[in-house]
Amino acid sequence: MDYIVRATAAGGQIRAFAATARGLAEKARALHNTSPVATAALGRLLTAGAMMGVMMKGDKDILTLQIKGNGPLHGITVTADSKGRVKGFVDNPEVLIHANELGKLDVSGAIGAGYLTVIKDLGLKEPYSGQIELQTGEIGDDLTYYFAVSEQVPSSVGLGVLMEKNNTVKQAGGFIVQLMPGTSEEVIEKLEMNLSQVTSVTRMLEAGYTPEQLLEQLLQGMEPEILDTIPAEFYCNCSRDRMARALISIGAKELQRLIDEGEPIELKCHFCGSAHTFLIPEIRDFLDAAGGEVKPER
Structure with missing residues (x-):
């Protein structure tokens, strides 16, 4: 030990x-x-x-x-x-x-x-x-x-x-x-x-x-x-919640760009290599949390 x-x-x-x-x-x-x-x-x-x-x-x-x-x-x-x-x-x-x-x-x-x-x-x-x-x-x-x-x-x-x-x-x-x-x-x-x-x-x-x-x-x-x-x-304290908070922190403009691109995003932890995928509906929720306006779906 x-x-x-x-x-x-x-x-x-x-x-x-x-x-x-x-x-x-x-x-x-x-x-x-x-x-x-x-x-x-x-x-x-x-x-x-x-x-x-x-x-x-x-x-x-x-x-x-x-x-x-x-x-x-x-x-x-x-x-x-x-x-x-x-x-x-x-x-x-x-x-x-x-x-x-x-x-x-x-x-x-x-x-x-x-x-x-x-x-x-x-x-x-x-x-x-x-x-x-x-x-x-x-x-x-x-x-x-x-x-x-x-x-x-x-x-x-x-x-x-x-x-x-x-x-x-x-x-x-x-x-x-x-x-x-x-x-x-x-x-x-x-x-x-x-x-x-x-x-x-x-x-x-x-x-x-x-x-x-x-x-x-x-x-x-x-x-x-x-x-x-x-x-x-x-010991790595990364989690899906922590990564979600990191994603929200990039701001409304960048989140909107990710939504416009229409592809899920994968975030990977530098320290332990664990990965989490976030789908477009989740990113829309993050945009709300970041204070942005969601564009209507076409």
Whole structure:
């Protein structure tokens, strides 16, 4: 089962999160039929989104992570809530590129140069939005940079997705470790030493490390304390009603154009691929709801 662990260490000077996310990464792969490199990129951002989502407090808070690059993947979009539920998609799920010089899936090459945008809708008048230029395209490095620049929180983000030979997901997970204001130099040095000994998230997951054991390794010697455990899952809240509301929102003019064309319209969810068809009589009802005038039938 996928889950996220939230912890503190060094008497509250450090907060940390770790996740195992094989199931949700595999569900995303199956839904979108992603290539191995697209699966790795999406799985990493989904894992990060799930952990960053549970950092939010409100039941209705929504986090959106969006990467736009000039590589063949084009972009990745992930949204998460505060309950460990996450969903996402890649713009070009079928992209195939050569492995990098280390023989690993070249996520950085697939993404290319571009930007990472983080949007938090916390129920305020305006959502919070922060954007950084991608530093490496490896996602973990870019989120580390984002936290330092946009949120002024020194952090270390590690993410990994390991594929089976049949291109299903074998392992997926990651961690986020953050320094709280006023952290002592002694604690910082200890954490840096621990982090320097972590070579690969996927290697640790493959060796059988649980999220709790990941944090024990990262926070060794700093009295880590597990605060809670949150289930994580790929979850899409799309529905026929939500799609109907989206259709109404395009306005009377566009709805009238659809009626004039006389063909049913199919709407497909980017996140989970589910499709719903709306017939002309339904679209006429939507036009009424949008405040338009229905032309008489000929």
